[in-house]
Amino acid sequence: MIIAVDAMGGDNAPFQVVKGVYEAAQGLKDVEIALIGDENKINDCFNELEAVKPENVKIIHTEVYVTMEDDPMVVMKEKNNSSIAVGLKALKEGAVDAFVSAGSTGALHAASTLIVRKIKGVRRSAIASVLPFGNGLLMLDSGANPTVTADLLLQWAVIGSAYMKKVFGIENPRVGLLNNGTEEHKGTPLAQEAYALLKARTDINFIGNVESRELPNGPCDVLVTDGFTGNITIKLIEGMGKLVFSRLKKMFTVNLKTKLSYLFMKKELKKLKKDFDSSEYGGAVLLGLAKPVIKAHGSSKSKEIKNTIYQAVEYASSGIIEEVSKELLAEAK
Amino acid sequence: MIIAVDAMGGDNAPFQVVKGVYEAAQGLKDVEIALIGDENKINDCFNELEAVKPENVKIIHTEVYVTMEDDPMVVMKEKNNSSIAVGLKALKEGAVDAFVSAGSTGALHAASTLIVRKIKGVRRSAIASVLPFGNGLLMLDSGANPTVTADLLLQWAVIGSAYMKKVFGIENPRVGLLNNGTEEHKGTPLAQEAYALLKARTDINFIGNVESRELPNGPCDVLVTDGFTGNITIKLIEGMGKLVFSRLKKMFTVNLKTKLSYLFMKKELKKLKKDFDSSEYGGAVLLGLAKPVIKAHGSSKSKEIKNTIYQAVEYASSGIIEEVSKELLAEAK
Structure with missing residues (x-):
């Protein structure tokens, strides 16, 4: 199985993406990971990590990438050799089994619909x-x-x-x-x-x-x-979560007693934060597409990238798309 | 100014409503409050409060009231002498200046639209x-x-x-x-x-x-x-607030240290709870109606009822409805 990962997408790309891929590659020995992006920059990240690129990681080079400022349709027009477009085309052609990106949701969704296409019978993903x-x-x-x-x-x-x-x-x-x-x-x-x-x-x-x-x-x-x-x-949900934690942070710094309480409560507060964090569940799945595409959170760090790659493996080997396709075909008959 | 209050609406009626009216009547000596509901039950509440009904509180007796299970349209059909209907009719006729109820939102809104009517030119309240x-x-x-x-x-x-x-x-x-x-x-x-x-x-x-x-x-x-x-x-927002406080409650009971922290944090936690509590701002206003109708929270206790009565006084003396009416008339010309 080969999982393609957009090295250039997300707020912390390429470093955190490369780090996440490096970590995932250690645990997923049977899986190959294709990092799509600027080869020099990707290699710089491995150097910064003081790590050797694992054998099950390969690089597909492209210097172009989509930014958050780009219009979603730009992937199809001016940037059809961007990391997102290259990844989705590889997915479409069957060269890889899933695609993961932390880049622009709009661009990823628009390009996925046009390149990868939907499951036959699904009207919109x-x-x-x-x-x-x-x-x-x-x-x-x-x-x-x-x-x-x-x-x-x-x-x-x-x-x-x-x-x-x-x-x-x-x-x-x-x-x-x-x-x-x-x-x-x-x-x-x-x-x-x-x-x-x-x-x-x-x-x-x-x-x-x-x-x-x-x-x-x-x-x-x-x-x-x-x-x-x-x-x-x-x-x-995201905004309320942020509000709660910024308020809690302030509450615990009011005086010496509240500061001491923070020390006593630290472990519990960490748990609470984790429970409010949807990135614990991996990325968002573009359901209805004919191939697995997963959007990692834009603010992903290596841990989330790693989790999302695991999620992509799970999804790609689940047989969901085939099952849904069959169901929809049966319905259409 | 006369504010009519539905004595029979809300989860804690009539006792908390009567208590709230009693408290409001102390502070609003120039305002008359008309309590609409079962006179015997209302008097029982004053007895339970060990209080004499203030001079600026009068009772408009009706034994019928709308329950949360009633279909919103029931007020107009079978229950047109319910506390909501009686209050709204008094408002319509100018016998009172505003109406406050903690009863069913749907029933209050439906009946208000039909009895009190909208400001001329306002399509929906x-x-x-x-x-x-x-x-x-x-x-x-x-x-x-x-x-x-x-x-x-x-x-x-x-x-x-x-x-x-x-x-x-x-x-x-x-x-x-x-x-x-x-x-x-x-x-x-x-x-x-x-x-x-x-x-x-x-x-x-x-x-x-x-x-x-x-x-x-x-x-x-x-x-x-x-x-x-x-x-x-x-x-x-309501659900997230509840979740946060139930989680915080648990967090502070994990062990002796967290229990001690609770004592240290009590004041701050109380503040936080207050900041998340929209009832601090009074009730919801049915805007667009030709007369002031305010929906107090269903779970209102005396404090919220009192706040909502103050809000009703503010609203009724604000001249908003007249102003908006003029603006809309000017636009229509």
Whole structure:
């Protein structure tokens, strides 16, 4: 198995990406990792790490890369030899088995849809993020598609269930619909229509509407919503988390007694921070694509890059895409 | 000025409502408070309080009240002599100047729209809630209208600005549009259209799109959004707050040292809890109605009821409704 990694994407590229790849390569002896980016810069990183490039890491050289300022469509136009484009083309052609990037979500999603294409029958791919609630709660879409249709939400429920089953090992994943009330008639016409479609399906474990207030209790394993609401949700969780920790930090520096308390509470605070950190669950998966593409957090350090590579291996060997393809083909007949 | 209060609405009615009214009546000697509900039960509460009903409190007797299980439309049909209906009718007829209820939001909003009616020119009224961020951030709509139009968001921006100016004393309230990115072109077609309308207005201080991640930093004073997204937002903030405090509670009971830390941190923790508590800002205002209606939190205790009565006095004497009416009339010409 070969996992391609965008060496140039993310706030801490290329150093933290190369470091993460180096760490992953130690543990994944049977996996080959293709680092895509500027060969000189990548080698500089190995030098800085005082490490020799492992045998199962190879470099695919390109000097071009997409920046956060670039328009998402630039990958297809002016930068079609960028690290993202090169990686996705290799994936499309079967030269590699999965692609990981911490670069621009918009660019990665746009280019993936055009280069890698979607599973036959899937109308639109979604960004599936794991919220740090319960045992990890997969929310899709978290931002790629601001407007959706009810049958799209249904497709994502099916694909999300397959993912949580195969990658998270959850037997009968509970599917929830994010809504502004628990009753069946609640919400927008879209939500009402989606409720009816989801309820009618026997191959998913639909538990009904889920209110955002309940999310921290982990009420479901898969949460479907439009990309607008999903984006508001995921960013609010992030913002609230930041607020809490900046407030806690201040609280513990008020006087000598609170400073002493900090020492007593340090271990517990660390645990709390970890529980609020969705990067513990790896990156966001672009579900619905015909090949595995994973978006690592933009702020990823080596640990997250390493985790995301492990996640890519898991995903690529799970058979989810083949399974969903078959299901959708059977439905179409 | 006479403020009518629904004695029978909310999780802790009638006792906490009566207690709150009793407390408010002490401070508001020039204001009369009309308690609407079962006279016997209300008098029982005064007995339990070992208090004499203040001279500026009168009781309007009715034995009927709306429960949380009732369909919102029941107020208009079977329960048109319920405490909510009686209060709203008194408001409509000018017998009282404002109405406060901690009862069912849906019922209160539905009945208000039908009995009190909207300001001439306002297409739909919104539930305006104060989020506990910055100096208080007024978000509308927080749940009454799951689907909206762009010009509705514009109207709410105008009314919300007037409210924050007159009641919160903010000179030039900053108006933000909740969106999934800060750039002008971001979001759904609705968000894009609303952006253009808001930008074109010179009488409001529109600062552009606001991402949910920024909300805890108080990026604006008035935040407009559809009632679906607003509801997801407000409930997520509530749920995250609960999660944090339940986790903190556990953290401080791990061992002797953490228990000692709790004693050292008690004051700071109390402050933190207060900062996360939106009930500190009073109730949610039904903006766009032709008369002041305020929804107190369902879980209100006497303190919140008292605060909400003060808020009602402020609102009723602010002249906001007259001002907005004039503006809308001028626009219509």
